[in-house]
Amino acid sequence: MLERILMASVAVFSLGAGVAGAQTIGFSQIGSESGWRAAETTVTMNQAKERGIDLRFSDAQQRQENQIAALRSFIAQGVDAILVAPVVATGWDSVLEEAAEAEIPVVLLDRMVDSSPDLYLTAVGSDLVHEGRVAGEWLVSAANGEECRVVELQGTTGSSPAIDRKKGFEEGIAGADNIEIVRSQTGDFTRTRGKEVMESFLQAENGGADICALYAHNDDMAVGAIQAIKEAGLKPGEDILVVSIDAVPDIFQALAAGEANATVELTPNMAGPAFDALEAYFADGTMPEKFIQTESKLYTQADDPAGEYEARKDLGY
């Protein structure tokens, strides 16, 4: 009881005007190492604001010890729930047990841990293989039965997004004999490497005349490759179809200009589904699935790319 009173007064103190019943949720973020992660942070804060949640944010600066300490502080503070994007998979057992004992539900965002699933409420994340599959399926319908030779820009060799997005794409085009991956090399997820590798593809494939489509494991490499295609005197989006993954703001500019054809979104909105699951759990104890897969939405030139760009450009990408 005393603890409750203390907690309530904490809320009042910190908010100035604490709304009765407003939930306090702690969010321990890995850091801000990439544009996508910065966008995830921004979206989480916006989502919390929309829902009237009092979000306590802690940036772990890429260090697990900071993250564990933040989780412990959240527990001591008596928050209603905790969101965590874990920096590494190992070493979470004891702090998750403490949260469980304090009856504070924990939701994992974007990355998994190797602890027992009993210790967290659910995990929200994207299925990387599925993303690749969506891209592949788009190309099958876009090629429309015609012969299509595809070049592929892979992510960093050996990284799980590179492996899974390649696998998914191959699954997506599996039934279509008219589509064939003729060249596949790593562009390291970067714009400059994407451009360089695309230049060599173009030279090797008859100045680009033999290439029908480009599949890039992320948008940044696609943007670099588009530059290379233009410099080779071809029209990206028409002479060579461009499909990639992530849906960062820059690719929407390319879509709007007709230079790219499709992108599959890796949504930075992991918190939305997490808050939904928590609301249902608090309302009547509904246990969510242990893994909530975010939608891998496909965007093409027909999906108002200019508007999508406007909506995303301020998210911190």
Next chain:
Amino acid sequence: MNIRALPLYATIAIFLLAYLICYMQFPAMLSTRVIGNLLTDNAYLGIVAVGMTVVIISGGIDLSVGSVIAFSGVFIAVLLRETGMHPLAAFALLLAITTLFGAAMGGMIHLLAMPPFIVTLAGMFLARGAGYMLTIDSVPIDHAFYETMQRAYYLMPGKGRLTLLGVTMLASVILGMILLHRTKFGTNVYAIGGGEATARLMGVAVGRTTVLIYAFSGFMAGLAGIVFSVYTSAGYPLATVGVELNAIAAVVIGGTLLTGGSGYMFGTLIGVLTMGLIQTYIVFDGTLSSWWTKIVIGALLLMFILLQKGLLRLRISH
């Protein structure tokens, strides 16, 4: 009043004042949970800072400790994964290695008359590299004994946990206090920090003491590595980057003179807790950027350096 102890009093006063401010804003800060967390979450830092205090009082510096902690975690994790060794045996082996590593650095500093900064910088790269040689992944440790250690805590009133890790840290501080303030070794450390030539004239075995100082720091870094591996139940070669600097900061905030010769072990404990308190406050607030931790620590450091300069002048004019 003892002028030398002034920085210690300042440290304690700042800590109490900071805690009061935290408590006024967030009453939940004064709970056994938060106090237990402060001890547990900063256990590895506190232990390594005990070693660092001795080194700094002797006028030296040890930059290798952060890497040694990471190496220790990886060493234990890989050893437990590859062999059926009991963790306690692995701990003994590890502590022997890190102590020898420290002693070797101390030996080089003395025999080659090289600055500790350079020797321990080399040690820092060496230990980090050795960790990478063993593995580049985060290796989980699941051993029943580890679980026992993690579950070993005393539940204080108010659900706060006084964990084995926290108690290990407090015990290390007490050990450090005895060593520094009650033994011949401690007196020698202060003497060397006051000036090596004078110390030699006073009959201090400078070489032997230097080796012992860095061996002690290596031992403490190994112990901190064990504690850190229990804390995260994993070994990761990328862990604890820059912890040596946090430890130095804690020692200086704790009132120890960075040029050596003056300082108290107890101050270091307060320094560590002050840094933990800042971090806790920022998490409780939940809207401030975590980088404020660094900014506040920077400001505190600056303040203490100025304070020490001022005291030095005061002492000279008297």
